[in-house]
Amino acid sequence: MTTSNSISEAALRQAPPPAPPRDPRQRHWLMTGTPAQRAAAGLLAVLVLFAVAGPLAWRDHAAQDLSRFLEAPNLAEPLGRDHVGRSVIARLAHATQLSLMMAVLCVATALLAGTLAGICAAWRGGWIDTALHGVSEAFIALPALLVVLMFSAIANGDLWTLYLGLALAQWVEYFRMVRARSGLVLAGPAVEAAGMLKLGPVHIMRRHLWPELRPLLTTMATFGIGSSILALSTLGFVGVGVRPPTPELGLMITEAFPYYHEAPWMSLAPVLVLTTILIGLLSLRRKETSP
Amino acid sequence: MNPSKTALQIPAGPAVRVLRQRAIQAAAVVLLVSTACFAIVQSLPGDIAFRIAAGRYGYDHVTAASADAVRAELGLDRPAWQQLLDWLANLLTLDLGTSLVTGAGIAGELGLYLSSSVQLAAAALALALAAGVTVGVLAAARPGGVLDRMTTLWVSAARALPPFLLGLVLILFFSVHLGVLPAAGHGQASNIVLPAATLAVGLSGLFARVTRDTVVQIRQSEYVRFAATKGLGGRLVFLRHILRNTGVTLIAYIGVQLLILIEGVVVVESLFAWPGLGHALVHAIFWRDIPMIQATALALALLVVVLNTVVDLGSLALDPRPRSREAVL
Numbered sequence A: 001m002t003t004s005n006s007i008s009e010a011a012l013r014q015a016p017p018p019a020p021p022r023d024p025r026q027r028h029w030l031m032t033g034t035p036a037q038r039a040a041a042g043l044l045a046v047l048v049l050f051a052v053a054g055p056l057a058w059r060d061h062a063a064q065d066l067s068r069f070l071e072a073p074n075l076a077e078p079l080g081r082d083h084v085g086r087s088v089i090a091r092l093a094h095a096t097q098l099s100l101m102m103a104v105l106c107v108a109t110a111l112l113a114g115t116l117a118g119i120c121a122a123w124r125g126g127w128i129d130t131a132l133h134g135v136s137e138a139f140i141a142l143p144a145l146l147v148v149l150m151f152s153a154i155a156n157g158d159l160w161t162l163y164l165g166l167a168l169a170q171w172v173e174y175f176r177m178v179r180a181r182s183g184l185v186l187a188g189p190a191v192e193a194a195g196m197l198k199l200g201p202v203h204i205m206r207r208h209l210w211p212e213l214r215p216l217l218t219t220m221a222t223f224g225i226g227s228s229i230l231a232l233s234t235l236g237f238v239g240v241g242v243r244p245p246t247p248e249l250g251l252m253i254t255e256a257f258p259y260y261h262e263a264p265w266m267s268l269a270p271v272l273v274l275t276t277i278l279i280g281l282l283s284l285r286r287k288e289t290s291p
Numbered sequence B: 001m002n003p004s005k006t007a008l009q010i011p012a013g014p015a016v017r018v019l020r021q022r023a024i025q026a027a028a029v030v031l032l033v034s035t036a037c038f039a040i041v042q043s044l045p046g047d048i049a050f051r052i053a054a055g056r057y058g059y060d061h062v063t064a065a066s067a068d069a070v071r072a073e074l075g076l077d078r079p080a081w082q083q084l085l086d087w088l089a090n091l092l093t094l095d096l097g098t099s100l101v102t103g104a105g106i107a108g109e110l111g112l113y114l115s116s117s118v119q120l121a122a123a124a125l126a127l128a129l130a131a132g133v134t135v136g137v138l139a140a141a142r143p144g145g146v147l148d149r150m151t152t153l154w155v156s157a158a159r160a161l162p163p164f165l166l167g168l169v170l171i172l173f174f175s176v177h178l179g180v181l182p183a184a185g186h187g188q189a190s191n192i193v194l195p196a197a198t199l200a201v202g203l204s205g206l207f208a209r210v211t212r213d214t215v216v217q218i219r220q221s222e223y224v225r226f227a228a229t230k231g232l233g234g235r236l237v238f239l240r241h242i243l244r245n246t247g248v249t250l251i252a253y254i255g256v257q258l259l260i261l262i263e264g265v266v267v268v269e270s271l272f273a274w275p276g277l278g279h280a281l282v283h284a285i286f287w288r289d290i291p292m293i294q295a296t297a298l299a300l301a302l303l304v305v306v307l308n309t310v311v312d313l314g315s316l317a318l319d320p321r322p323r324s325r326e327a328v329l
Helices: A008-012 A035-058 A088-124 A126-140 A144-152 A158-184 A190-197 A198-239 A249-259 A266-283 B011-041 B048-058 B064-074 B080-092 B107-140 B146-160 B163-177 B189-219 B220-228 B234-270 B275-287 B292-319
Strands: none
Touching: A035 A088, A035 A266, A088 A126, A088 A158, A088 A198, A088 A249, A088 A266, A126 A158, A126 B220, A144 A158, A144 A198, A144 B011, A144 B275, A144 B292, A158 A190, A158 A198, A158 B064, A190 A198, A190 B011, A190 B163, A198 A249, A198 B080, A198 B163, A198 B234, A249 A266, A249 B163, A266 B146, A266 B163, B011 B080, B011 B292, B048 B064, B107 B146, B107 B189, B107 B234, B107 B275, B107 B292, B146 B189, B163 B189, B189 B234, B220 B234, B234 B275, B275 B292
């Protein structure tokens, strides 16, 4: 789930390939990307729009109307009503919003914390490096789901505990990657020269570290968002995630599954949203050249 | 190179270093997990004694008196740090305590959970490796061929279908529609098929991809060409040179995938009601069964460390060349 994109440190220790100089007039890759990438970006844009505008269009996701039990889809309710007569499309919109927001927040937090800790460890070295590395040793052996599960035990599916757990489970990947890469860059001749010229730490960060780390961090964050969404829905599915009646994709799949024969659209809608998000995020990556 | 020396041997020096590093990691994991569990459980809302009493006597029979009895019996009224030290001391003497809900000793139950989890993980890994390596080797025969492109599609599909969805799909297809395999349960040989297959599908695609890339790379290496030049048969070249060298990469890669496997085990066990560690952990979290949460979480985390140690030693045996300081992943 989360560690699928961890890059082995042995690979990191090899000198990175020289990055091609960036032409400031270069067009954004979305314009030049492959058709698959553009399609993926389009799909994701539609989903983000659904997550932002959907909850505004269908405000009420909790209103029950038992007389409309499992109502079939119609124009007013594109996905019908669920087993207690709630609007499925409203629940789906709110669930998508929740998933995307949580994922982006968790990844942003983990990325920031991991990157800062990694640069700190590589730059200062000494006991800070030893301490942080020791902590990361313990974390790297823990399956992320285990960390999130234990956190979800704190409060009955409180969002902030889930957020903390997800962020805590992910920071270690960013930390290890940034620490290994920064160590290489900081020991290099370019940084040594910059140090002799007294260009200061801000310059080194902006001109040497950031260009080196940025492409890797973007790739990892793309994966991280996907795995966060997955982790959240897995927890909901297993029954220890977000508490009902809050709509959440995994929880919706669990709730809808008993009515699969009467109302298949109810189970398929959240599954489709989930897989679309994941496929979209996966296809965003540039094609890696196979050896 | 003496031909009789092709037997696998683990070099002693690096092996000792690996074991030492992993032992330190195991100790760190134990400390982290147990303390975290405890801190988390301490901050739980509500009265834990009431919950435990409810778990024991049923919700209709809980009174303040029965909750007080539970509290006194389990020592839940002492300060938190005392309880934590108590628990860590118990852990050092390998006393895992008793379940707060069932009152049974945890050590015995844990053995049962552990064995069924290991069974499931081993079955899934064997299935994934067998399928992945076979497909990978076949795909490497024709890079860019039909099978090769199918593998790429397979990897993406497996990534987009998380284990719990895949498990649902398999249940729908094999149990509900075809009725050939049981959807849940434990005890018959056929019970393990669906959960192991669910786990294996995701892993096998990745293994196939790695195998294919490595085999293509090794086929072009000089030692393989030399072995062919000196007249070794195709089968011997494949076994002695290609497969062994692929194994080195593959084993290192299994180490990376172990976390995914263990996470998958937790999810799949809950889905298929497979009585393993993950299933027990989810239930323990639901019932706030503190000793059980700690024991199962520890067992899962240590399982990762132990499996990683095996992977390290395995890659040392396959590739005994001295190397620079390996990172413990």
